[in-house]
Amino acid sequence: MWEMPQPGDPRQPSSTWREFWTGLTRPSWSALGLTLAVAVLLFLLAARLVTPGLVSEAGRYLAEDGADDYAFATAHAIDLAEASPQRPTIVVVGASCTRDGLLREGEFADLVGGYAGTPVKVVNLTTGGQTLWESAALLDQLAPDFQGVVVVGVSPVLMRRSPAVLAQIVAQPRLGIVSDVLDAEAERLGIPVPPRIGVYLWDQRPFLLGRVRALARNLMNGPVRPQRHQALGRRPLDPRALRERVTELWANLDVTGANFERHLATLGRVLDSLQVHPGVRVVIAEAPASRSFRAVLARGYEEHVRQMRAFGRERRVPYWNVTDAVREGDYYDYCHLRTSEGQRRFTDALARRLAPMLRKLGS
């Protein structure tokens, strides 16, 4: 280690250097004050620079990997909040069952655009394990003059999540967006919401800090490419393993109805909040569900569909269940599709129904 030459040393530096060295190495109140001031200043600078706009631009650098839907959905949702798309847009929210049923955004847009005879844009905000509360938070970002169709993807699983999941989401948000709708849902269920101060960096610190390491890695390796369809190309799950998985999944859900009723009420409030956008039409779309899944749920599935259909009628919102468009061999497990042909069948069935709505919006 380098040492300061001592007095008498032939290499003795000038008094100017000695003074500089003393200032540099000796602890002092001035240096301590400056240290703290610089650290605080850097935090303030970061709070000013880290904005939703920056996160929207850097979404692909914040993703942990290609399957990190939540980073991509955050960036897309901020885009929707900041500027309305120029053409009629289809926004899809929902969980992985819906995500894996749909073709890529461009292909989906081409299909609908072809049937509607007008160019459309598709923004897919579906994420693995997305809850209806997170769907509500994403839709809360739509700009007031947004024009298009919102497709709310639902499933028997999504509509029966426990409020404990919401408590976890409020404590450790997976999406980097603040939503009054989400906060209100939490408060309604008695879940304490952390105080919001209106500074993005502070309000979203769990989301942002949890991705610092991914950011550092991606800045060196380049942005992450989304790889949304994780089940594509896989071999179907062994029927026995599938049956066990579905039975376990269903056993962990509240099928008696309390959670379902709560979700219907939330969905109703989502529909109410979307009414402020005059150019928005809403559709509730059932996610694909394999025959084996429906067989295990038996009356549970039929009851779910019946109740969803009744809800749609009551709220005058279309409820579509096009799961029959998908063949059994297209499924990897109970709802995730493993073939692009299956995705095309499911997307096409939705596209045909969406086209007239978009035609009306475009005229």
Added chain:
Amino acid sequence: VTRGRWARVTGIVLQGVTLGVLLFGALVMLLAVQADARLFRYQVF
């Protein structure tokens, strides 16, 4: 004397800025590791 004083002030400023940047970096990394451990992981399925 003036040159010596300026040299000492420069040294103090350099010390303060360096330690300030290091303190900021260390705090961010500490919070990042904590947040990463608590992160509610996304689900692939």
